[in-house]
Amino acid sequence: MSMPDPPPPPAWVVRPFDEVCECYRVLGRRRDLGVDHRDDGVARVLAWLTIGEVSPITERGAGDTSWNIARSESWVALCIAAGQDSPTADDWRRLGADPRPAVTDNREYAYGAWRALAWLLGVRDDWPTYTGWHRSADLAPERPHVHASRAEHGSAAWQAADTAARDQARSDALRHWRHVRELADAATSR
Helix, strand or coil: CCCCCCCCCCCCCCCCHHHHHHHHHHHHHHHHHCCCHHHHHHHHHHHHHHCCCCCCCCCCCCCCCCHHHHHHHHHHHHHHHCCCCCCCHHHHHHHCCCCCCCCCCCHHHHHHHHHHHHHHHCCCCCCCCCCHHHHHCCCCCCCHHHHCCHHHCCCHHHHHHHHHHHHHHHHHHHHHHHHHHHHHHHHHCC
16 A cells, blocks of 8 residues: 655755655655664654644744755754754744754764755755655665665664664764854855
């Protein structure tokens, strides 16, 4: 049985609706199997933007899905994923959003939310989750261990692969955080 398509996302989303739907369907199916924190972050972003749940990082009210709010959610998520301090007062002002504290400190969840928002905002081209479209194109999954059989989950090899994937995500987040922080600080000094 296939999942119905979600309602269309806000107009600022740069990804084609078919791509958003594919991620939404995949994560809906995987959620029944028990998604990890990263995929949960992606799923919560999609649910926020399409079916009207609260925002994934600061739990802003349903329906508050403006471009400024999406950018602020993305920045807060990236700060958490990179293990950095919360946004500064100048950050909030530049983002055009009222300051809100994060309701999570889970770096994997935040990384998933940031990847989804960066993809939807057009900042990143790489999809936030592996889908059947990738499989059909013979593209390897970013985290192959996540797609291993349930019997393999928890094995020493699986744990090592999971640790490596988390380390890679933290390194990726920190690299992007430093880049954005540098741009923001340069804009402030002008």
